[in-house]
Amino acid sequence: MGESRALLEGLRCYGLISAMWIRSTMTYRASFVMTTFGNFAATVLDFVAILLMFSQVDSLGGFSLPEVAFLYGTSSTAFGLADLLMGSMDRLxxxxxxxxxxxxxxxPAPVLAQVAADRFALRRLGRISQGSFVLVWALTHLDGLQWTPLKLLLMPVMLLSGAGIFSAIFVLGGAFQFLASDASEVQNSFTYGGNTLLQYPPTVFAKDLVRGVTFVVPLAFVNWLPALRILGRDDPLGLPGWVDLAGPLVAVACCAVAGLAWRTGLRSYRSTGS
Amino acid sequence: MSDGLIELDGVEKVFDVRRRAGLLRRERRQVRAVDGISFTVPRGEMVGYIGPNGAGKSTTIKMLTGILTPSGGRLRVAGIDPSRERTRLARRIGVVFGQRTTLWWDLPLRDSYQLVRRMYRIPDDRYRVNLERCVELLDLRDLLEVPVRQLSLGQRMRGDIAAALLHDPEVLYLDEPTIGLDVVSKAKVREFLRSVNTEQGMTVLLTTHDLTDIEQLCSRVMVIDHGRLMYDGGLAELHAVGESERTLVVDFERELPPVELPGARCERVDGPRQWLVFPAGSSAAPLVAELAARHPVVDLSVREPVIEDVIARMYAESSAVV
Known part of the structure; x- marks a missing residue:
């Protein structure tokens, strides 16, 4: 009861603050266009690196260029969404x-909503659009991909769950900054670093690393596991098939953990005021 | 309980401070920032809350606004326990931090105010009336379209005070509202605060280092040091408590040795001029009569005790006790 009201109030407040930042961004339209393009261009370079690799090799860890592009596109889009919504957390x-x-x-508004919506940066759409361009390109170049209703459904579910998992990590990082106020770099290594990791096939990494991002920081659920299912490949850890579909559950669990951590962090701040 | 709008009963705030005491060993030490403070502020009063740096002023304000959770004691503002119901309390209080703005740094004032209106769900007619009043009295009309970061300190402070009052709060907390302001800005802010208090009957609690704020605004003053309330009462009585003294500056016709009078002592001699110090509680008249009878006096004036000195003496005494 009180919880859901706080949630609604938080969403309302997030909407108010972000809407105001969007309006203020739009008063300098030229600047907005330029920074968004800059954001777009900077992320394009990421993908150019992958293209350069494929000019030398035919496959990466057994994955073809469209397949890697698919991983790249799904991870970037999911991360871009989370970055747009929660990217301000590192200022905490x-x-x-x-x-x-x-x-x-x-x-009179939840602190989390106020921190997350602060300086809502619409220019981060640049990353999302770059990611989705690559994703669309990949989808049109993946030959022999068998679409089923389940796979079709899995596409949006994967992107949203992925955004949820990354958002949870942003919040978790924010909560950690209550204790160590200069910890935003640690957070960045999981968010931006995680995104870069997921842009490559899991087969190119050591098994232990893959295990780590499956069971400890469940980044593998952002795209590796569901994307491998869509591509019709086995995951390198040989997990049962239903695990590929567990993304939404993992996302909800991550958000719950992040919410608890946030609450703990805020409580400790309010008792120490450090 | 009584009709107090702000009620504190034995409120404490203890911080755990960890300190390095060797390569690996860490020492834990408890610091009692606020050490059992009790007071009540009735509706409509304007109270000054003063003390040296680190005395516990800001910590008290932070507990009264719900930012910090008290370690002990009972605390109510408008019947609400601030730390438990922070957001409910937020709708009924206004807070101004002199050192940092509550406005959105990159946005024009008007946008900040619009956001405040929506966030607090202020009815349109109330918002219009309150904004107009603040704009008028705080001289903000030409500043509404200016981003906060481009405002001068004095302008920003006025903008902040307006933002804190748009939602008709019952209590206004000001943490050093005149810090760093020039004389004109200070006067403007004081005049506005006085009108808010007398005309709207708003309860105001302000901390400050500028005792002129207190002298011009507050009928009641609380002095805190080392987390304890040293004094709570009228400003006039503070002089008596602080054992303050007045000074009689006398110009004689010629140079004299330091004069000796009952009830006064000579503090300084500079040529024919002498400074005679006597208790603030006693009258200057018998002293003057006595002087004039003994020596040829050219001119004389009485200097009232400076409140700064009174407070400084109190701080010094309380440090000596601890």
Whole structure:
């Protein structure tokens, strides 16, 4: 009851703040277009690196270029969504250090929503659009892919669950910054670093690393497991088939953990005010 | 309970401070930032809350606004336990931090105010009336379209005060509202605060290092040091408590040795001018009569005790006790 009201209030507040930032961004339209393009171009270079590799080899870890592009596109799009929605979380440490977090605590809105919506950066659409371009290109070049209703359904579910998992990691990183206010780099290694990891096939990495991102930080559920299912390949860990479909559950669990961590972090801040 | 809008009863805040005490060993030490404070502020009062740096002023304000959770004691603001019901309380209080803005740094003032209106769900007619009043009295009309980061400190402070009042709060907390402001801005802010208090009957609690704020605004002053309330009462009585003294500056016709009078002592001699110090509680008249009877006096004036000195003496005494 109280929980759901707080959630609604948080979403409302997130909407209010982000809408205002979008409006303020749009007053400088030329600047918006340029920064969005910059965001787009910077991420294009990522993919250019993959293209360069494929100019020398025919496959990477047994994956063809369209298949790698598929992994790249799904991960980038999911991460881009999370980055758009929650990317401001890495500023929390600075807010704790300079004390401006206090100004959020005197407003009648959940702090998480206020931090996440702060400086809502529409330019991050650049990353999302670059990711989805690559994804569309991959889908049109994947020969012999057998589409079934389940696979079709899995596509949007995969992207949304992936965005959920990355968002949870952003929040988790934010919660950690209550304790160590300069921890945003640790967070970045899991978010941006995780995204880069997922852009390549799991077969090129050591098994232990793949295990780690499956069972510890469940990044494998963002795209590896469901994408391999869509591509009709086995996962390198030989997990049972239903695991590929567990993305939404994993995302919900991650968000629950992140929510708890956030609450703990905020409580410790309010008792120490460090 | 009584009709107090703000009620504190034995409120404490203890911080655990970890300190390095060797290569690996860490020492834990408890710091009592607020050490059992009790007071009540009735509706409509304007109270000054003063003390040296680190005395516990800001910690108290943070507990009263729900930012920090108290370690002990009972605390109510408008009947609400601040730390438990932070967001419910937020709708009924206004907070201004002198050191940092609650406005959105990159947005024009008007956008910040619009966001406040939506966030607090302020009815349109109330919003219009309150904004107009603040814009008028705080001289904000030409600043509404300016991004906050381009405002001067004084302009920003006025903008912040307006933002804190748009939702008709019952209590206004100001943490050092005049810090760093020039004389004109200070005067403007004070004048506005006075009108908010007297005309709208708003309860105001302000911390400050500028005792002129207190002298011009507050009928009641609380002095805190080392987390404890040292004084709570009228400003006039503070002089008596602080054992303050007045000074009689006398110009004699010629240079004299330091004069000796009952109830006064000579503090300084500079040529024919002498400074005689006597308790603030006693009258200057008998002293002047006595002086004039003994020596030829050219001119004299009485200097009232400076509140800064009074407070400084209190701080010094409380440090000596600890």
């Amino acid at each position: 440490g600075r807010r704790v250090r300079d004390g401006t977090l206090d100004t959020l605590l005197v407003r």
